[in-house]
Amino acid sequence: MELINTFFNWDILVRSFPILLRGLGNTVLLGCASIFFGCIVGQLVCLARLYGPRPLKMVAVxxxxxxxxxxxxVVLILIYYALPFVGIRLSSFASATIALSMVLAAFTAEVCRAGIENIPRGQFEAAAALGLPFWLALRKVVLPQALRVVVPPLTSNCVSVYKDTALASVVAMPDLLKQATDAQALMANPTPLIGAAIIYLAFLWPLVRLVSYLEARSKRAYGRS
Incomplete structure (x- = not known):
């Protein structure tokens, strides 16, 4: 009974729920912004590494x-706490978005590179034989084929980004975990943390199942090809 009153106190959970929902909104917003910018930058880094001039390739690598x-x-702390020493001050949301986006971009670049390199070189040659310029062949012929290869790992990386948003609490951003810890301190009970864990699970479990579905569908598609 003591365990239930301490970690699963229903009254405290109900009182803290509006606070947790505000944190969930910030978490979703942070995750969406990080995924958007991270995927865009990652694709640019991928193209620079594959098709850019040698100096640009080295920078991308x-x-x-x-x-x-x-x-x-580490990236988050450097952005939030170190940049002010050189005159650049960013909000906790901006710092967390940049940190998550930069790391996601690196993983996205590798996933996209592997997907593009998985497509036979003959696809470029066939497109060139039809008179398609290189970049048009890449966009119309190669990337659509690579997409089915890269979607499952990219989706998995996006799920990881949403989990990593919890690190934003280190720089006092009012995400779900920060709101839960504040509610825990306010109510002198760890039940809000359990509530946050339940919300994370309810939010991320469908995404995890989506990753499994995409991976299975990708395997079936390759099995037929």
């Missing part, structure tokens, strides 16, 4: 290697 190696928390 360096970017991917660095941000795949650095923990997101």
């Amino acid at each position: 360096f970017y991917v290697d660095v941000f795949r190696a650095l923990p997101i928390l």
